[in-house]
Amino acid sequence: MHPTPDFFSIPVPPVADDLPLEPFAGEGAWYGPAMKQRAQEWQMPFSEKQIAVLRDAIESAEKAGLGPLDLTAANFPLPGWEDLFASTKKDLFEGRGFILLRGFPVDELTALQRAIGYFGIGAHLGRAVPQNAKGHAIGHICDIGVDYTKTTGRGYQSNVKLNFHTDSTDIVGLLCVRHAKKGGASRIVSSATIYNEMLKRRPDLVRLLMGPIYRDRREEVPVGQGPWYCIPAFNPFRGRLFTTYVRSTVQKATRFTELPPISPELEEAMDLLESLAADPAYHLDMDFRPGDIQFLCNHFILHGRTAYEDYDEPAKRRHLLRLQLACPDGPALPPVYENLRGYDEHGRPQGTRTPGVSLTAPLEPIDGGPGAFEQRKRKE
Numbered sequence: 545m546h547p548t549p550d551f552f553s554i555p556v557p558p559v560a561d562d563l564p565l566e567p568f569a570g571e572g573a574w575y576g577p578a579m580k581q582r583a584q585e586w587q588m589p590f591s592e593k594q595i596a597v598l599r600d601a602i603e604s605a606e607k608a609g610l611g612p613l614d615l616t617a618a619n620f621p622l623p624g625w626e627d628l629f630a631s632t633k634k635d636l637f638e639g640r641g642f643i644l645l646r647g648f649p650v651d652e653l654t655a656l657q658r659a660i661g662y663f664g665i666g667a668h669l670g671r672a673v674p675q676n677a678k679g680h681a682i683g684h685i686c687d688i689g690v691d692y693t694k695t696t697g698r699g700y701q702s703n704v705k706l707n708f709h710t711d712s713t714d715i716v717g718l719l720c721v722r723h724a725k726k727g728g729a730s731r732i733v734s735s736a737t738i739y740n741e742m743l744k745r746r747p748d749l750v751r752l753l754m755g756p757i758y759r760d761r762r763e764e765v766p767v768g769q770g771p772w773y774c775i776p777a778f779n780p781f782r783g784r785l786f787t788t789y790v791r792s793t794v795q796k797a798t799r800f801t802e803l804p805p806i807s808p809e810l811e812e813a814m815d816l817l818e819s820l821a822a823d824p825a826y827h828l829d830m831d832f833r834p835g836d837i838q839f840l841c842n843h844f845i846l847h848g849r850t851a852y853e854d855y856d857e858p859a860k861r862r863h864l865l866r867l868q869l870a871c872p873d874g875p876a877l878p879p880v881y882e883n884l885r886g887y888d889e890h891g892r893p894q895g896t897r898t899p900g901v902s903l904t905a906p907l908e909p910i911d912g913g914p915g916a917f918e919q920r921k922r923k924e
């Protein structure tokens with residue numbers, strides 16, 4: 545039983561039992577312990593000169609009255625950063641799929657200056673897209689006590705462990721403003737490695753993850769899309785593996801009576817994927833320091849985090865700023881990726897673009913109580 549929705553969607557056929565499968569080779573299929581030994585390749589401290597250029601750019605943008613959403617690569621020039629941006633894109637789209645930039649001057653900037661600097665850097669990699677149905681282009685990753693088990697509950701608003709998943713855009717960025725008292729490590733894994741390891745053990749389950757999997761939009765329905773959608777987790781395309789996976793949305797989609805239940809085999813496949821990803825033989829942990837910016841390409845990396853404990857004082861609690869970027873020069877995507885969120889005018893995943901909702905850049909967590917306010921809307 546595979547329902548055809550009345551909203552637009554690319555059909556997803558099941559995969560034949562005898563489809564031959566090959567492992568994926570190349571830089572994208574890395575192993576955590578070996579990658580840890582090569583930290584100098586993926587930990588990139590900004591130079592003093594780059595930071596001085598960044599400070600000047602932030603000051604100029606602020607003087608010109610530009611907010612984070614107004615910034616483009618053209619109006620936020622960062623001379624001397626060209627090689628860094630070129631190598632970052634190469635790493636994210638053609639190589640290992642992630643990078644950790646270090647030394648963004650979080651402590652010396654106001655919340656607005658911080659957002660300007662972060663979005664300004666992001667504007668050289670892609671365009672910020674809405675991360676939720678409220679149109680937020682800055683995601684505040686902090687514990688505001690949300691119940692993650694509810695349909696609309698989102699794990700990033702709690703302090704729980706987050707299971708391995710992908711976000712829906714080309715790049716996700718995390719800027720660490722403050723780290724936790726304990727825990728909260730970012731945990732990432734190569735999805736090609738997980739595919740390869742599953743293939744050695746259970747090729748039948750790999751094929752299942754290449755077939756129809758239904759996911760709940762959790763009441764965040766972008767323009768032209770329906771309340772649920774269908775997309776395989778593993779999508780081989782033009783010699784590379786594209787992975788999209790959020791188990792909580794698969795589980796939440798069972799509330800739609802028109803959808804088939806999750807089969808025991810699919811549960812087994814998701815269990816195997818996650819148990820491999822959770823194995824220290826495969827993943828890489830990163831402890832963020834204030835001023836760290838992690839950029840990942842969601843198509844090639846699964847991410848999660850360990851649970852954490854905060855300091856009692858609100859001003860010391862863990863706080864990361866998330867940026868979701870659509871990248872016009874990102875890799876060509878499997879056609880079925882249109883089902884994810886739909887595409888923007890450049891043919892990239894558009895984020896949670898919701899009818900009648902404008903993009904905003906809240907400088908503080910909106911649900912964070914007194915003092916929270918929204919940055920003015922993008923000028924368009």
Ligand SMILES: [Fe+2]
Pocket residue numbers: 709710711847
């Ligand atoms: Fe995520």
